[in-house]
Amino acid sequence: MLKEITISNYALIDYLRIDLSKGFTTITGETGAGKSIILGGLSLALGKRAELNLVKDKTKKCFVDLLFSLKNLELKNLFNSLDLDYDTLTTIRREIIPSGKSRAFVNDTPVNLEILQKLSFELIDIHSQFQNHFIIKEEYQMDILDLLAKNKNLIEKYTLNFSHFKEVKNKINKLESSRINMNQEKDYNTYLLNEINSIDFSDSLDSMEKALKKISNSEEINKTFNQISNILQNEENGISIKLNEVRVSLKNITNFSNEYKRIFERIESIIIELDDIVRDVRNENDIMEFNPEMREVLSEKLEKIYSLFRKHQVDKLDDLILIKRKLEKKVSETENIDAIINEEKKKLVELELSLNELSKKISQQRKKVIPVLKSQMKKLLKDMGMVNTSFKIELYDSDIFLNKGRDKLLFNFSANKGGLLGPLSKTASSGELSRIMLALKSILSNYKNLPTIIFDEIDTGVSGEIANCIGRIMKSMSINMQVISITHLPQVAAKANNHLKVFKITRNEKTSTELKNLNINERVSEIAEMLSGDESAVSAYDLAKELLN
Structure with a gap:
């Protein structure tokens, strides 16, 4: 889990240290207070491209430190494969120096951004409403299905064989296309050889x-x-x-x-x-x-x-x-070219048999979990107010080998009772995609050992009981992982174990972003203000206390 974020000299932040806890944490604040700045600093540390214009004081170094607890996470092999020192308390650091160059470190070891991104992928998932387009992609849908089907080992074997299959096939094509040229060259080479042999x-x-x-x-x-x-x-x-x-x-x-x-x-x-x-x-x-x-x-x-x-x-x-x-x-x-081609074709047949067998097993595993995924999705979508929706998962065979088997996959959706089912990209609105994605993330939290997930205002556009349900889902997810939600919804914020408020302060005509960990009374006031815009309103104050209870 993410234990601590330290940001210095970044955008509106002079210096900010954020202590985080396990469970469900919410971050609230007025629009423009700096919530997105904190998320931007976090993304910078996780491998996002560095931008000099985000450094507050160009004469000083900007840095972001992240402290992760890796306890109970099986990441030692990953650290070894990346040639990094493993520690249950691991620090990721990103710096932008005044010259504009950026540097990254893991446990004080310099790393490139590729290594940083590989490690970050296993530590944290940052999800915003702008990332909902992933769910409409077949590759992402298949990854979800394979995670539920526990197809990791089968996919790894298939991918390795498929890579060899393509290599052998390309080799055969090259040999066959060059056979005519090789025969022409043979006559000339034989002539040269006879000259030398004389x-x-x-x-x-x-x-x-x-x-x-x-x-x-x-x-x-x-x-x-x-x-x-x-x-x-x-x-x-x-x-x-x-x-x-x-x-x-x-x-x-x-x-x-x-x-x-x-x-x-x-x-x-x-x-x-x-x-x-x-x-x-x-x-x-x-x-x-x-x-x-x-x-x-x-x-x-x-x-x-x-x-x-x-x-x-x-x-x-x-x-x-x-x-x-x-x-x-x-x-x-x-x-010997004909003999070589025949030998390669034998290899191709063997690989094809292996790929067919593996793709069949992969497909069987996928088909087993489709009813489970469909049932869980139906329940979660209903809880989020999508009562009349239809959600169908279609898996069908392809004529050719694909990157992860021979299956093609389609998530079909209809928002209205009796409506025509169609691909998510054509039938789901942005708000519906947000809730579908949240439902999938909730399901995945029971299968994937991901320590931390951050939701960045994915609840935009909902209110009332649906907002309550979204909060309950995030709360439920926090049983298995650390959940951090940046939200404008009081119903979601009230479900959190910990509440952080982001605000701006002006000193000496300079504005900076700061953050405070709210106590129970401060939480009541903050949620009351989120409800009515006025923390002193009695009805909002009473409702805030009710939400927190």
């Missing part, structure tokens, strides 16, 4: 480029090797001949010094290494010959690779391999 990826690009360069320069290579061989092995003055002469000369003096011997051994090592070089040069020279066929093969292969590089805008074989894999996947997907 390349041998076993050799690296670097090794192929070096091999081509080697073959292309074979004459120069042979010439160089021949020159080297001649320098090394010339019979007259080749390096090998000269080194052997050095070797023989050194051998004759090796016995004279260990150092000479080491020089001799080094010369021998050079001769051995030189012999190896000579053999390698000879071998390379023997195998190095101009091969025009091999050069042609390598040239064509490299040109094909370079061409594919340009086509696919890459410069490495690894990148070309990645493109190859992507093309293989596309071709494979195209080849």
Whole structure:
């Protein structure tokens, strides 16, 4: 329940703290006293759009604090899902700072308006005569029926399956519509893939480029090797001949010094290494010959690779391999599209069976509670002076799956005995809609664990015994929840456990809205004034005491 409202620097309010109690509380006051301002501040804290023009002193911060008691309310999971700290005494705060920016907090944790509105939906229902249009909407009517039918779990399962159903159906439609394009793309992708597959990826690009360069320069290579061989092995003055002469000369003096011997051994090592070089040069020279066929093969292969590089805008074989894999996947997907579509259609059939089963159960539950709702509505409307009205609930099957089953719903109404029944939007006046909505709210209070409801002058346009009945209904609702009614009707105000009066006061030529919690004598005076416009009138005073008793 809502325990406390604190409003500061908002519209005509300098600072106002309102302590609230459980049960039925009424708020009264002259037109223009500021009742709507208090409600506006409350709505601001619950997530309504902030307006800078409602800040009284633009140089100071405006704020509204709401203190809720969450005792006996199962809201811990909701707080966890919204990543909020749970406390049985929870504070919601909304601020508008001088720059015009607004901030919201739940238990001192900053939150966005979406989170604030989700939490507020579970804590409080503010209903005004301007919201009566909800009742003419089929979605709202269905929500009422489902609440009475306790369809929450079934609806959640249905909604999840229906979401999957639409996803699968859309996927099938996209696959079928794109099948022609995919087949056309398949031919092109297959062509590209065959081009890439014609390349041998076993050799690296670097090794192929070096091999081509080697073959292309074979004459120069042979010439160089021949020159080297001649320098090394010339019979007259080749390096090998000269080194052997050095070797023989050194051998004759090796016995004279260990150092000479080491020089001799080094010369021998050079001769051995030189012999190896000579053999390698000879071998390379023997195998190095101009091969025009091999050069042609390598040239064509490299040109094909370079061409594919340009086509696919890459410069490495690894990148070309990645493109190859992507093309293989596309071709494979195209080849398997019929199988994919058939698989998705199987899923669709399974989901359709599940949706049919769930929608059937949902519909059965709805049909069970329709007589109960109709009976309760008839009684409450009769109590509110709508004796000759007819109220009928029609539930009929739809050809397609809808958001919450396959049912279509219509609340039909006639205000006059023997009158033609028709949709509420066409047959009910605004006053009748207010009473119909109050009757529904009264019924829902026995089913929905909503802690607080606020009625904002929904009793406008009624009087006498009907006003008495409206007061009794609100009083009855307050057994299960906190009810706050902003009213001009003394009959309604007299039924409340607590009575708050809103009034304006002028100090230093500045007007502000204030509020007072009335005691029993003050209540008698206030209700007497509401009855006659003059609290001192004896008859009104006596009637006020009678109403309160």
